[in-house]
Amino acid sequence: MGMKVAAIQYDVVWADREANFAALTPLIADAAANGARLILLTEMFSTGFVVDSAEIAEPEGGPSSQFLSQMAREHNVWIGGSCPEVSSGDSRPFNSFVLASPDGAQHRYRKIHPFTYGGEHKNFRPGSEFVTVDVDGLRVSLFVCYDLRFADEFWQLATNTDVYLVPGNWPATRREHWMALLRARAIENQAFVIGCNRVGTGGGLVYSGDSLICNPLGEIIASAGNQPTILFAEITADEVRTVRDTFPFLQDRR
Numbered sequence: 001m002g003m004k005v006a007a008i009q010y011d012v013v014w015a016d017r018e019a020n021f022a023a024l025t026p027l028i029a030d031a032a033a034n035g036a037r038l039i040l041l042t043e044m045f046s047t048g049f050v051v052d053s054a055e056i057a058e059p060e061g062g063p064s065s066q067f068l069s070q071m072a073r074e075h076n077v078w079i080g081g082s083c084p085e086v087s088s089g090d091s092r093p094f095n096s097f098v099l100a101s102p103d104g105a106q107h108r109y110r111k112i113h114p115f116t117y118g119g120e121h122k123n124f125r126p127g128s129e130f131v132t133v134d135v136d137g138l139r140v141s142l143f144v145c146y147d148l149r150f151a152d153e154f155w156q157l158a159t160n161t162d163v164y165l166v167p168g169n170w171p172a173t174r175r176e177h178w179m180a181l182l183r184a185r186a187i188e189n190q191a192f193v194i195g196c197n198r199v200g201t202g203g204g205l206v207y208s209g210d211s212l213i214c215n216p217l218g219e220i221i222a223s224a225g226n227q228p229t230i231l232f233a234e235i236t237a238d239e240v241r242t243v244r245d246t247f248p249f250l251q252d253r254r
Helices: 017-033 063-075 145-149 151-160 172-189 237-246
Strands: 003-009 038-040 078-086 094-100 106-110 132-135 138-142 163-168 192-197 199-202 205-208 212-214 220-223 229-235
Touching: 003 017, 003 192, 017 038, 017 063, 017 229, 063 078, 063 094, 063 106, 078 163, 094 138, 094 163, 138 151, 145 163, 145 172, 151 172, 163 172, 172 192, 172 205, 172 212, 192 229, 212 229, 220 229
Parallel strands: 003 038, 038 078, 138 163, 163 192
Antiparallel strands: 003 229, 078 094, 094 106, 132 138, 192 212, 199 205, 212 220
């Protein structure tokens, strides 16, 4: 049985959670009304990629994750995006990808690779653990933006993954890298890849969107330009199994 998924590409208001919650609420309702069961938002969906100050952080289980749980319960969907969350032992936040289930429960992946080129490592701490979640029978693995450049970590999860989710704040200057790497991760791992990037400007950077949904052959089944939009696609675990049975490449990986 298939699942309809959605990626919401939008212009994140810089460092203003309430403005972003207000803007996203009708978009999430629209995605759910159109049948989406799994909805992906961007990296730092509630603040933009504010990495030059630890003051942007919120407690783990704070307003951003509460918003996701509220939306999940209200629309009976799975929904996720990343946000800056402080956990015990360090004042620096993690870049936490929070995936909320329809009952409001939260799953967390903490971005393993802070974006040192953009200074994220100065105020954010890295995560260390992979996370794969069962989403209505689909095995869904979570990564965030810059993680996309590290193929070996996607490889490690491939045999137990049907779908990779990659929220991003990927600048327009390297947009070709974003699109090529999303497709590459799908081709290499014979899995669906959903990449959701922002549009607009923030922190002096321009973001071109280019959100993509790729199938296990690396074919683009939904794509966006540089304007706010919602991407939809149907995905199934059966399609992953069929591709892997037809082209049994993973078994030769060393």
